[in-house]
Amino acid sequence: MDFVVWGHDPWQRPILQHLNWDPLWVSIFCVIMFVLAHAAYTMLSSGRKRTAAETDVIEAANPGVPARILRHSLAARLFHWSMSVTMFVLLVTAFFPIIGLGFDWVPWHYWSGMIFTVIIAWHIVHTTVWLDFWSIWAGPKDVPEFRALMLRETGRIAKAPQPAKYPLGNQLYHWILTIVGLLVIITGMLMMFRIDTPFFAHNQYLISELAWGWVYVLHGLVGVSLVGLVVAHIYFALRPDHWWLTKAMVFGWITRRQYLEYHEPTRWRVTPDKPW
Numbered sequence: 001m002d003f004v005v006w007g008h009d010p011w012q013r014p015i016l017q018h019l020n021w022d023p024l025w026v027s028i029f030c031v032i033m034f035v036l037a038h039a040a041y042t043m044l045s046s047g048r049k050r051t052a053a054e055t056d057v058i059e060a061a062n063p064g065v066p067a068r069i070l071r072h073s074l075a076a077r078l079f080h081w082s083m084s085v086t087m088f089v090l091l092v093t094a095f096f097p098i099i100g101l102g103f104d105w106v107p108w109h110y111w112s113g114m115i116f117t118v119i120i121a122w123h124i125v126h127t128t129v130w131l132d133f134w135s136i137w138a139g140p141k142d143v144p145e146f147r148a149l150m151l152r153e154t155g156r157i158a159k160a161p162q163p164a165k166y167p168l169g170n171q172l173y174h175w176i177l178t179i180v181g182l183l184v185i186i187t188g189m190l191m192m193f194r195i196d197t198p199f200f201a202h203n204q205y206l207i208s209e210l211a212w213g214w215v216y217v218l219h220g221l222v223g224v225s226l227v228g229l230v231v232a233h234i235y236f237a238l239r240p241d242h243w244w245l246t247k248a249m250v251f252g253w254i255t256r257r258q259y260l261e262y263h264e265p266t267r268w269r270v271t272p273d274k275p276w
Contacts, residue, residue: 004217016213019220021098027228034228035235042241048162049241050261058260066272069259071165071248076131079123080249086116087230094223110197113188120181135164138171164267177229180222187219 007017050058059065072080093109127133145168148160166174193203194212207215237246244262248254259270 004213015209016217018213018216019224021220021224023221024095024098024224024227027224028231031228031231031235034232038235048160048167048262050162055257055260058265059256062260062265064271065256065259065265066270067256068253069256069270070252071254072252073131074252075126077249077252079119079126083116083119083123086112086119087226090116091223091227091230095227106195110188110192110195113185113192114199117185117189120185132165136166136171136174138168138175142168142171161267162262162264164264173229173233180225180229183218184222184226187215187222190215191219 003020003023005017005020006014008014089108089112093105093112097103097105127136145161145163148157149168151157152160190206193200193206196202204212236242237249244254244258259265259268
């Protein structure tokens, strides 16, 4: 299987054109294997939810926890769902023509790409100014949690501490999605110079032919990666044991019981004056 597609310029010199789309099926296969592996893992793992007895003890020790805890603000939820819609449009307009469903996809693709870019820019400002920017980022502070999880899964300890607001898996997913999202934005903005749009003048000589080839390859590669990331995200959202998180992304809040079952109050502190 060739990873990239080569063409020829008018002088019959080889030029890099774009990604070979066979990796799209590889990505889908990997996602299916991941889903099956994760489903098996959850059946064998001891899980992260506290028992009812453990939760009762912690609830008695934290009488100040409000009945509802705001997990996602209205602005955060609007960002999530608007990004989801634009992401869906981007993937449909990118890959449906490749599998043979032809339509005038180019305007839809670049307009949704521009909207996606604006949404991401707003999200960066919103999280930096109004939210706890570092709560979603995995870093040295999360090493003890990772170590405890590994010890639990290997049977060396019975229990591991519950996560803060965002579990380690969410944080790592956010890291990957951030890198992929920024790459798709940067390469997509460059590719807009190859077509006529209201935003940029057509300029195919902005960079060299070889550089254009790598832009197209990289854009295709991150696009294929987004297919897998989106499918994995939908899988987790639809799992019955994650419905409480999906509902929180719709309504914004979780119950006190869910907070105490799945989170560590010492790591994510909430009070009646600050229920988030």
